[in-house]
Amino acid sequence: MGSAVERTDEHVREYLMYRGFTSTMKHLDTEIKADKEKGFRVDKIIDQLQQFVLNFDLFGLKEYWLYLDRRLFCRLEDVYRSTVNKLRTSLYRYYVINTIQKGNLEKTQEFFQKQALELQSQVEWRDWFILPFIPTPEQNPAFSPYFSRQWSDTFLVSLHNFLSVLFQFLNWLSPQPVLLSFDAEVQKMTSLTEENEQLRQLLFVLQTESRDQREGDVMVHHKLPVYVQNMDRLGDTELDLVSSQRPVSTTTTSSRNFFSTFLPQGRRTPGKVPQFTTGSSPSQLAVGRKDPPTNLSTNQPTNQPSHPRHKRIQEHEKERKELFSKPPSQTPEKKGDAGEVEPLGEASSDSLDSCSNSRSCGGAAEGGGLSVEQPFIKLSQEEYGEHHSSIMHCRVDCSGRRVASLDVDGVIKVWSFNPIMQTKATIMSKSPLLSLEWATKPDRLLLLGSGVGTVRLYDTDAKKNLYEMNIDETHPRILSLACSPSGSSFVCSAAALSRSGSVDSAPRLPIPVSGQLLLWDTKTVKQQLQFSLEPEPVAINCTAFNHNGNLLVTGAADGVIRLFDMQRYESAMSWRAHDGEVYSVEFSYDENTVFSIGEDGKFIQWNIHRCGVKQSDQVLPQDATGPFILSGYSGYKQVQVPRGRLFAFDSEGQHVLTCSSTGGLIYRLTNGEPALESVLSLGGHKAPVVTVDWCSAVDCGTCLTASMDGKIKLSTLLAQKS
Structure with missing residues (x-):
């Protein structure tokens, strides 16, 4: 809603300038500057509250919160009043803690003097009146948690999420002005146009089938x-x-060393396809043979067809x-009743x-x-638009029935797309979320990694948390999760806070922070072991298992790829892969090689049987590798470091889907130079795509592309077989 208000303000200002209403435009600018609702921009409201806290402006802080209460919070149901009160209490505590941290004890005492009548009857403030008289309150067990950066970040994220959901609720509660609903009307018209085109194509097909039936054609075709x-x-x-x-x-060559014990015995590899003229x-x-044509209804050889319909097929x-056979420049544009x-x-x-x-x-x-x-025909493209901020992760479960998507506001949507697109569950988190992964057995369970050192196991059918695991307080950022295909264990990558102290700063610092790679069991809810990261502990950005869970490949912030033997739980090999961080890593279809994308903008294929040996090296544009940049009005710029999967393969491992500024791009993997050959652009996005996934079932595959404007495109492809 905030972006729509900002664009509408710009359009109104442009209209007033065009009409010459300069006086009105000046009044509009004055009103916008004094707007306490900040154009429904949650980030600006949070900035205003923080400004009051940093300036020790208790009166301004109280007045602004009172305005928000009268203007917004009072429109909520009574069941949400306790949440508003808790947020107000945390805001006042945030103010008091700031006065003590800045050494301004005069403002601390002023707060308790002015708020005594209001707070002395509240149980949660009973022990806080002794705070100004404690020599070192940050070491007191009762108050020390409030002096941590983790508590303040958690509070600000919770307040941000609450206001975001509140504005969405207000949109449903009262109708928007016509100007603000302009974007929705445009999307509605686009959807109606696409539906009209589909119905027109359906009418064309039905007319064609009806004409064929009237001719009495009984040939099995x-x-x-x-x-x-x-x-x-x-x-x-x-x-x-x-x-x-x-x-x-x-064809691919098989392994000749110890890695052959990890690879599938009956894994089919792409074989040679018969050559055709x-x-x-x-x-x-049909099959490239010289056998005579066969009647499909009787399975007997037949002569050349003599039916008028057969003759027409031959002419066609x-x-x-x-x-x-004609060159592209000489190919005529053939148009008919159904369009081009x-x-x-x-x-x-x-x-x-x-x-x-x-x-x-x-x-x-x-x-x-x-x-x-x-190789592919795009049959359709649908949009999932339930998110209102940039997407971080978007993954399909093992069965291909559910999709889980996570945005930067910490909102998770679990939804299905077959037979219709429908939201199954919405997960809100008080703590920031950084990663997610579907469990292998059972596939209804979802792992959620936070920025406060915890991993939750969520049941998408029952719509409830099963339990929460405390991973490591010293390494609270859960950057990556990967479930083993062969059991109930999962690998968890935990990293320390960055130098700036934020949960997920962007862009990342050039010096990698400390990290751990841990193995956990979901049944016992206990840590099984900690992997050794050589030469020093480093944050692991991405992880992936092979088909049976015997091998694990990781990409780290130091640019090193590490391959682990999961039978011995030790590192098998490691090599420096990229100049900068490794953003995404996956096994190839035959699992003899590993593909990776790094901060240096390269897409590289590595031979796992020869440590550090490249099989191909391709430079990709920045909109395929990140960091991703979204520019908006008034110089607004959003930068997002890659978090989710940057590339995904089809069911045969011959094509790869990558990100771009306007949608997904599909390449064919080649053995020569260049290593990638562009075959299809999915398109459909107005903002940079930041993560992709590819779910394949028989001949129809589903490509997911998620962008920084919160839109997820679901493209259905038909693979043309030879």
Whole structure:
């Protein structure tokens, strides 16, 4: 809401300037400067309260809180009055502690003198009246917790979360002015336009099927599922032609050293796909054999079809063959009743340009046909917009049924997208949250890592916390969580506070802070062991297991990747991977290599059988690796250090999804230079994407891209098989 108010103020100011109402504009600027609600910007309200505290302005602090109470808090139900009172008590304590820390005992005594009548009847203040008379209150067991930075940060985050939820509640309670609802109207019109386009495509498909039925065609013909036809305009002939031009997969070499004991015995590796002639018709692309055509209804060989419908299909195939055989510059734009037909789905012009310049799809195939590689078709793209601040993490569970997303305000949404997009649970946290991970067994459990040294286990079905584990008070920042695929244990990365004392400062300091890597058991709720981090304890940013949990790979703030043997619980090897921090790390599909993205902007593939040996090295743009920057009005700039997964693979491990400033980008992994070849841009975002995930099921995959404006795009892809 705050961003909408700020944009509306700018539009009104622009309109007044255009009309020449300079006097009105001056009054508007004066009113905006004196606005106590700060344009519904929670961060500015928190800054104003802190300003009163730092300036020892008790009168201003009381008056401002009283204004917020009359203007906002009084509109809440009575059940929330206790929460408001607790926040007011914590605010006054925050003021008193600040006066003592700054050595201004006169202001401390002034507070108790002026507030005595109000506070002496309250139980929670009974022991606080002796505070000015204690020589060292920060060492007193009753008051020492309030002098810690952890308590003040927790209070400010709680107040921030409360005000954020309050403004959302006020939006539901009373209708917004028409000007403020402008953004919502734009989104509504966009949604209606997309729905109208889908219905138009559905009408086109139904008309085509009705015309075919009237012709009395009884031939059994392979067709795509109905939902695919409804979402895409490609006919069967075009799909077969594009499918026939998929690249031939390369085989991978197996391990020859002790790591072979950790790799799967029956793990399938991409094998060679039969070669086809590009100019062949779809009937010849079935399995690459020379067997005569077969009647699908009787399973008997047949001659060439003589039915008029069959003749029309042959002519249609011939036309499509000629169409694809022409160069791109000479390909006519074919338009019909249903709109323009695009053989490559919704691929952008940039992706087409990159494809035409690449070696794999720029040359003419045998027979004069142009080889067009398009491994995926984007069937649909939906938006989840329940978050109101930048996303930190967005992960799909093991079954592909639930999604958990975490924003910087500490709000977690658990939601599903099949058959409809629906929020299942909302989790609010008093302490800041930094990480999350789905449990493996059972997959309904969610691990939540905080900034105060705790990890919670949350049951998404029962919508309640099962228990909370105190990890380490000296290393309170839980940066990464990873659950073992083979058991009930999980790996937890805990780091100390940064030099500035904040929970999660951005950008990070060049000198890595201390950290620990711990193994915990969710059944016994006990720590099993602590891993040795050589050469010195360092914060681990990212962790990932292999398929059976025998290997663990980590990326640290010192730029080193460490590989751990989880059968012996010791480090197997480590090497310096990046200049700067390692942001994200994952095993490859065959688990013979490891991929990583670092602060230096590189996407590197490492051979785990030869320590520190690169197999490929690709430089990515900053909007794919971070830190991510979002610029707004009036010079506002938000910087976010990567926290979630920066890349994810498809089910075959041949394509990788990365972040960008406008949406997800899908690359094909190659064995040459460059190591990545762009194949599809998902798009759809207006703010930088900061984390991605890819859930694959059979031929349809779901790509999740989450951005700094709190929007999560869910793109459904159809993989075209050779």
